[in-house]
Amino acid sequence: MKIEYFDDSGSSRGYYSTANRVNDLTGKEWLFWTRSVITKVYPPNIQHRLRQQHGGQKPPELCADLIKIFTKKGERVLDPFMGVGGTLIGASLSGRRALGVEINKRWIEIYGQVCRLEGMDELDTIAGNSSEVLKDLLKNKIDNEFFDMILTDVPYWNMDRAERSKGKFKKAGEKAREVKKSKLSVFNSEIYSTKEDWLLKIVKIIELSSKLLKPDRYLLIFIGDMYYKNSYHCLSSELAERVSRIDGLVWKANIIWYDVSKKLHLYGYQYSYIPSMIHQNILVFRKEK
Numbered sequence: 001m002k003i004e005y006f007d008d009s010g011s012s013r014g015y016y017s018t019a020n021r022v023n024d025l026t027g028k029e030w031l032f033w034t035r036s037v038i039t040k041v042y043p044p045n046i047q048h049r050l051r052q053q054h055g056g057q058k059p060p061e062l063c064a065d066l067i068k069i070f071t072k073k074g075e076r077v078l079d080p081f082m083g084v085g086g087t088l089i090g091a092s093l094s095g096r097r098a099l100g101v102e103i104n105k106r107w108i109e110i111y112g113q114v115c116r117l118e119g120m121d122e123l124d125t126i127a128g129n130s131s132e133v134l135k136d137l138l139k140n141k142i143d144n145e146f147f148d149m150i151l152t153d154v155p156y157w158n159m160d161r162a163e164r165s166k167g168k169f170k171k172a173g174e175k176a177r178e179v180k181k182s183k184l185s186v187f188n189s190e191i192y193s194t195k196e197d198w199l200l201k202i203v204k205i206i207e208l209s210s211k212l213l214k215p216d217r218y219l220l221i222f223i224g225d226m227y228y229k230n231s232y233h234c235l236s237s238e239l240a241e242r243v244s245r246i247d248g249l250v251w252k253a254n255i256i257w258y259d260v261s262k263k264l265h266l267y268g269y270q271y272s273y274i275p276s277m278i279h280q281n282i283l284v285f286r287k288e289k
């Protein structure tokens, strides 16, 4: 059966099919979100200045849009790397429930402050290392503790030590300019000795999370690629390849989010091409078997 849906201003949203098992979107809306690139602008809001202390926060409205593509109202989302709560706020904005796990209590406190200032209900959070917390959840789980979606944003490899230039460019023949630590360094509590170590730790937590996901549902991972020590690190494809090896998970899409807020850089000007990283990848997996 098809039902016509209307938005708050009375305009037609298109037709929703009662056979839709994935989300509450109409056919027209579903088609819109099949785009593999998201160019929609998400202005800095919802206590952005407060959340910005984190440095790796994601726009809650972007998270809400993703949650609406992969869940129905009232369903439950897990974020094992919650930071200051982009996923959790996105879940609240879209009428879903969520649980976030975060190793650094400071970020959970900021999430709590944001909720109080915005008059939002605080969703469930657990302070701790996901590699332990998720094992406990798995041990004690009962049927209604499974999740309908996982939406997460993994900590970056090597960002604790990655350095960036001061924003000025080096001309041909000039000595390298002074560098400073990446702002992203502030949010990483865990140290990853090598890229392999980073991959192993992240994949372990993704694997544990996937065991808490209901069959046929989706797991989404935000991951930025990196330019480091003179070469491009396609972390998204490296991570996707590893996650695809997890039993039951099938890689379905790589959505590119064009982050219009990112500044352009002239690193390498006149002597070497270095890209300005203004996109993030959103890897989409489905639990099938």
Ligand SMILES: C[S@@+](CC[C@H](N)C(=O)[O-])C[C@H]1O[C@@H](n2cnc3c(N)ncnc32)[C@H](O)[C@@H]1O
Residues within 6 Å of the ligand: 054, 056, 057, 058, 059, 080, 081, 082, 083, 084, 085, 086, 087, 101, 102, 103, 104, 107, 128, 129, 130, 131, 152, 153, 154, 155, 156, 187, 188, 189, 190
């Ligand atoms: C990229 S940030 C997530 C940002 C988040 N999307 C937001 O909007 O704020 C990754 C977060 O994972 C946390 N983290 C790193 N390792 C963790 C672990 N083993 N268990 C739980 N949290 C962890 C970091 O402290 C960091 O806040």
